Amino acid sequence: MLRIGCLLLLSALPALSQSPDFDILITGGRIVDGGGNPWFVGDVGIVGDTVVYVGPPTGKQGKKTLSAKGLIVAPGFIDTHSHGRRGVFEVPTAENQIRQGVTTIIEGPDGSSPYPIKPFLDRFSKVPATTNFGLMLGQGTVREQVIGLKDRKATPEEIIRMEGMVRQAMRDGAFGLSTGLFYIPGAFTPTEEVAALAKVAGELGGVYTSHMRSEAAAIVDAVKETIRIGELAGIPVQVTHHKVIGRANWGLSKETVRLVAEARARGLDVTIDQYPYTASSTGLAALFPKWTRIRPRPAGADARRNRYRH
Numbered sequence: 001m002l003r004i005g006c007l008l009l010l011s012a013l014p015a016l017s018q019s020p021d022f023d024i025l026i027t028g029g030r031i032v033d034g035g036g037n038p039w040f041v042g043d044v045g046i047v048g049d050t051v052v053y054v055g056p057p058t059g060k061q062g063k064k065t066l067s068a069k070g071l072i073v074a075p076g077f078i079d080t081h082s083h084g085r086r087g088v089f090e091v092p093t094a095e096n097q098i099r100q101g102v103t104t105i106i107e108g109p110d111g112s113s114p115y116p117i118k119p120f121l122d123r124f125s126k127v128p129a130t131t132n133f134g135l136m137l138g139q140g141t142v143r144e145q146v147i148g149l150k151d152r153k154a155t156p157e158e159i160i161r162m163e164g165m166v167r168q169a170m171r172d173g174a175f176g177l178s179t180g181l182f183y184i185p186g187a188f189t190p191t192e193e194v195a196a197l198a199k200v201a202g203e204l205g206g207v208y209t210s211h212m213r214s215e216a217a218a219i220v221d222a223v224k225e226t227i228r229i230g231e232l233a234g235i236p237v238q239v240t241h242h243k244v245i246g247r248a249n250w251g252l253s254k255e256t257v258r259l260v261a262e263a264r265a266r267g268l269d270v271t272i273d274q275y276p277y278t279a280s281s282t283g284l285a286a287l288f289p290k291w292t293r294i295r296p297r298p299a300g301a302d303a304r305r306n307r308y309r310h
């Protein structure tokens with residue numbers, strides 16, 4: 001009898017102490033775990049700043065329990081194409097992002113970034129930002145520093161200089177190289193020159209993302225070029241904000257998506273991201289011929305210009 005009494009007491013102990021298993025327990029939501037799996041109803045347990053449980057309903061306790069019934073529970077979204085490099089200092093809480101579930105932003109798209117990137121990242125590290133932040137190195141920024149806004153090929157010496165700048169930026173923490181081949185001076189850059197710089201980024205673990213030369217009538221050639229750069233440089237490539245502009249061109253996405261699928265079947269790491277809306281936007285100046293866009297920029301123009309790229 002005594003033995004049975006002890007067993008009863010032991011089994012009762014956890015219930016008596018009832019210390020919560022998690023700081024926060026999110027119950028009953030549809031969990032989309034980001035791994036490509038179908039959703040399931042379950043719980044998410046958090047201790048400190050770490051997710052320690054994702055799975056079927058646990059029946060365990062949280063210091064704080066949130067019911068997510070009827071809602072979707074997912075990891076934070078990544079905005080792979082952000083122009084928030086000014087805004088993140090002005091509004092570090094980034095509520096426009098956080099309230100949409102975006103917890104990581106990737107800046108430096110469209111070939112435009114701060115350079116050198118280290119002082120920028122150092123400055124950012126002192127900001128109490130609520131989002132994670134990653135930075136791409138802009139090929140247009142690098143080219144402008146070495147060649148200016150001239151419509152010509154780079155010399156071998158200039159390519160070596162630009163490769164050195166990419167190497168330095170990658171070591172300073174860049175996630176990879178971005179181009180804006182639709183913009184100036186990206187539009188003056190031959191494919192092989194982009195590939196030479198992308199190769200350096202790839203060797204140091206980076207990715208290549210491109211606002212392509214065309215997102216309208218010549219989009220099929222632009223996607224072919226993007227894939228070719230990935231092949232030449234041995235780097236994962238991403239067609240950023242993929243879209244087909246102009247009613248006359250609608251339907252070309254069947255061909256572009258087929259090209260991407262084919263490249264993936266060959267073993268290339270090619271991906272696409274897109275806007276979550278059916279519009280397109282950029283600065284009005286982008287609609288004018290390239291030669292009209294070659295002009296000296298006043299001090300501070302980079303931040304303003306960056307706002308109008310998309």
Ligand SMILES: [Zn+2]
Binds near residue numbers: 241309310
């Ligand atoms: Zn863009």
